[in-house]
Amino acid sequence: METVRKPRKLPEQIADKLREMIIQEEMKTGSKLPAEAELMARFGVSRSTVREAVKILQTEHIVDIRQGQGTFLCAMPGLADDPLGLRFADQEELIAQLLETRLLIEPSVAALAAKRRTDKHLQDMKHLLDKMDSAYLHGENYTPYDAEFHSVIAKCTGNDVIMRLLPTIHESISAGYQHTRRVEGSYQRASQCHLELYRAIMDRDSDRARLAAQRHMVQTMNDSGVEVPGALTR
Amino acid sequence: METVRKPRKLPEQIADKLREMIIQEEMKTGSKLPAEAELMARFGVSRSTVREAVKILQTEHIVDIRQGQGTFLCAMPGLADDPLGLRFADQEELIAQLLETRLLIEPSVAALAAKRRTDKHLQDMKHLLDKMDSAYLHGENYTPYDAEFHSVIAKCTGNDVIMRLLPTIHESISAGYQHTRRVEGSYQRASQCHLELYRAIMDRDSDRARLAAQRHMVQTMNDSGVEVPGALTR
Numbered sequence: 001m002e003t004v005r006k007p008r009k010l011p012e013q014i015a016d017k018l019r020e021m022i023i024q025e026e027m028k029t030g031s032k033l034p035a036e037a038e039l040m041a042r043f044g045v046s047r048s049t050v051r052e053a054v055k056i057l058q059t060e061h062i063v064d065i066r067q068g069q070g071t072f073l074c075a076m077p078g079l080a081d082d083p084l085g086l087r088f089a090d091q092e093e094l095i096a097q098l099l100e101t102r103l104l105i106e107p108s109v110a111a112l113a114a115k116r117r118t119d120k121h122l123q124d125m126k127h128l129l130d131k132m133d134s135a136y137l138h139g140e141n142y143t144p145y146d147a148e149f150h151s152v153i154a155k156c157t158g159n160d161v162i163m164r165l166l167p168t169i170h171e172s173i174s175a176g177y178q179h180t181r182r183v184e185g186s187y188q189r190a191s192q193c194h195l196e197l198y199r200a201i202m203d204r205d206s207d208r209a210r211l212a213a214q215r216h217m218v219q220t221m222n223d224s225g226v227e228v229p230g231a232l233t234r
Numbered sequence: 235m236e237t238v239r240k241p242r243k244l245p246e247q248i249a250d251k252l253r254e255m256i257i258q259e260e261m262k263t264g265s266k267l268p269a270e271a272e273l274m275a276r277f278g279v280s281r282s283t284v285r286e287a288v289k290i291l292q293t294e295h296i297v298d299i300r301q302g303q304g305t306f307l308c309a310m311p312g313l314a315d316d317p318l319g320l321r322f323a324d325q326e327e328l329i330a331q332l333l334e335t336r337l338l339i340e341p342s343v344a345a346l347a348a349k350r351r352t353d354k355h356l357q358d359m360k361h362l363l364d365k366m367d368s369a370y371l372h373g374e375n376y377t378p379y380d381a382e383f384h385s386v387i388a389k390c391t392g393n394d395v396i397m398r399l400l401p402t403i404h405e406s407i408s409a410g411y412q413h414t415r416r417v418e419g420s421y422q423r424a425s426q427c428h429l430e431l432y433r434a435i436m437d438r439d440s441d442r443a444r445l446a447a448q449r450h451m452v453q454t455m456n457d458s459g460v461e462v463p464g465a466l467t468r
Contacts, residue, residue, distance in 0.1 A: 023321065062322070078319020084398040085312020088257065088296070093394065101395045104346065108338040111465040160327065161335045161403065164318040169395065206465040231345040231440040 011052035014043050018053055019062065022073060033063060033071040079164050086171065096226040101169050103217040103232050106150070109166065110197060110213035111206040113156035121156045125149060125198050132194070136187055149194065156201065186223040193219055245286035248277050252287055253296065256307060267297060267305040313398050320405065330460040335403050337451040337466050340384070343400065344431060344447035345440040347390035355390045359383060359432050366428070370421055383428065390435065420457040427453055 008016075018039075027033075034042070039050045054071055057063045062077045086094060113121075128149040135142035147170040154166035193216035200208035214233060221228045242250075252273075261267075268276070273284045288305055291297045296311045320328060347355075362383040369376035381404040388400035427450035434442035448467060455462050 023325075061319070076319060077322035078316065080314065080317065080319075082312065083314065083317035083319075084395065084402075085295070085310060085314075085317075086395065086398070088311035089394040089398070091257075097393045097395045100346075100393055101399070104342040104396070105339055108342075108466055111468075112334075112338065112463060115463065115465045159331045159334055160323040161318065161320065161331045162338070164320070164323070165335070165399070165403075168318075169399075207468065229346060229349065231349045232342055234345075234441065 010045065011049050011056060014045055014049055014053035015056040017043055018057055022062070022077070027073050029073055029075050029077060031073050033073065035070065076164055076167075079167075083168055086168075095224065098169055098171060099217065099221050099224060099226050100229065100232075103214070103221065103228070105166070105169070106153075106217060107210040107213040109154055109157060109162060110201065110209040112159070112162075113153045114201045114204050114206045114209040116158050117156040117201050117204070121152055122198075122202055124152045125201070128152065129191075129194055129198060133191065136191075142187075146190075153197070153201065183223045186219075189219050189223065190216065244279065245283050245290060248279055248283055248287035249290040251277055252291055256296070256311070261307050263307055263309050263311060265307050267307065269304065310398055310401075313401075317402055320402075329458065332403055332405060333451065333455050333458060333460050334463065334466075337448070337455065337462070339400070339403070340387075340451060341444040341447040343388055343391060343396060344435065344443040346393070346396075347387045348435045348438050348440045348443040350392050351390040351435050351438070355386055356432075356436055358386045359435070362386065363425075363428055363432060367425065370425075376421075380424075387431070387435065417457045420453075423453050423457065424450065 018033075021027075022033075033039070033054075036047060036050050039054075040047055043050070054063060054065065058065055060078060061074055061080050064072045064074050066072060086098075089097070128145045132142045132145040132149065135145060147167070150170055151163075151167055154163050157163070193212060196212040197209060197216060200212050218228050218233060252267075255261075256267075267273070267288075270281060270284050273288075274281055277284070288297060288299065292299055294312060295308055295314050298306045298308050300306060320332075323331070362379045366376045366379040366383065369379060381401070384404055385397075385401055388397050391397070427446060430446040431443060431450060434446050452462050452467060
């Protein structure tokens with residue numbers, strides 16, 4: 001097959017300029033991009049070229065095009081749906097490996113979160129715990145709230161890398177739902193762990209938060225029939 | 235701007251089928267894809283359509299097109315250059331946040347690596363330590379070997395998620411090079427830590443490996459002028 005590359009097309013060149021503009025001007029996440037007409041004038045290109053360039057950024061998860069409203073910078077620009085390419089990983093092993101990765105990361109995330117959380121974070125966590133209970137009692141899928149609860153803990157750290165990283169491994173939460181939902185009492189056990197974790201973070205107690213997160217992951221792995229490596233729980 | 239989507243074009247449809255084929259047939263990473271002629275027959279499309287479809291997979295970092303040799307599945311299919319979109323994160327904070335993330339993750343990775351390493355992993359680590367020293371002595375950039383040394387430790391875990399995740403945060407190693415290279419004795423301190431880490435993993439000693447990795451990250455953060463959060467070093 002040929003590897004000769006064609007010169008970059010105009011919409012691709014404008015897409016480069018748009019990415020550069022977003023970075024250079026330190027645009028805030030969620031903010032609105034300049035209107036089409038302004039971008040046409042700025043880069044000296046046609047409407048259709050601007051549109052094609054913006055669509056390239058849309059496929060890259062950098063911007064969100066909202067009909068009738070304009071184009072907005074995504075909340076986590078450039079963070080793809082499956083950034084690590086996990087759909088190409090060994091699927092049989094994937095849930096076990098995601099849980100092991102969470103056991104490896106989340107206790108330290110919780111310890112850091114306990115030191116840096118704000119009252120707003122606590123409110124969000126409490127709200128999600130209530131939502132989870134309510135969904136469970138109504139026999140609905142509670143896993144989106146579960147994943148979001150853990151994402152709020154990641155947000156407490158104020159570390160953008162951790163905030164971007166954690167959602168990619170939280171896929172295990174919904175993927176594991178099929179596995180664990182039928183294990184008697186697993187919801188109650190997870191719920192108890194979530195509460196311990198919430199209280200330790202409320203009390204700004206790093207050590208307790210670390211242990212609560214570890215206990216939660218061990219409980220989840222046990223309920224999912226996944227082996228817990230001793231090296232991670234000493 | 236419009237959000238109406240056109241029906242998917244033929245090359246995109248064939249790209250879908252190729253991704254599906256790779257996953258369904260559990261193709262091994264690095265292995266060769268069927269020849270163009272075979273793909274044409276299989277999907278009932280023209281050569282140019284197959285080529286366009288393969289190029290889509292190339293931009294997605296799924297396959298590698300090697301002139302005159304064929305098309306190969308990447309070592310980490312689907313893992314993009316900047317999977318977390320870190321080029322859109324706050325650049326002033328980025329090195330500090332990457333180092334903090336490494337401090338949070340790498341001690342546990344080292345602990346797991348100590349239990350699961352093979353002799354081949356040890357040989358690779360030793361080889362990279364030698365390469366690093368040699369580059370340093372010749373005044374060359376040793377950071378690619380440094381990053382690879384840490385990637386081999388991630389490989390020891392046998393956990394595909396960890397293997398995919400770590401290189402994305404190892405960006406800090408080359409990014410931090412500019413910062414730390416001029417701090418007197420930083421190479422020697424890092425080198426000593428690498429050796430401790432290597433020996434602990436050789437001895438299959440998880441506790442020592444965890445501590446050596448932690449000491450290494452604290453040393454790197456100190457040499458980079460980045461604050462070390464107490465919650466992560468108790």
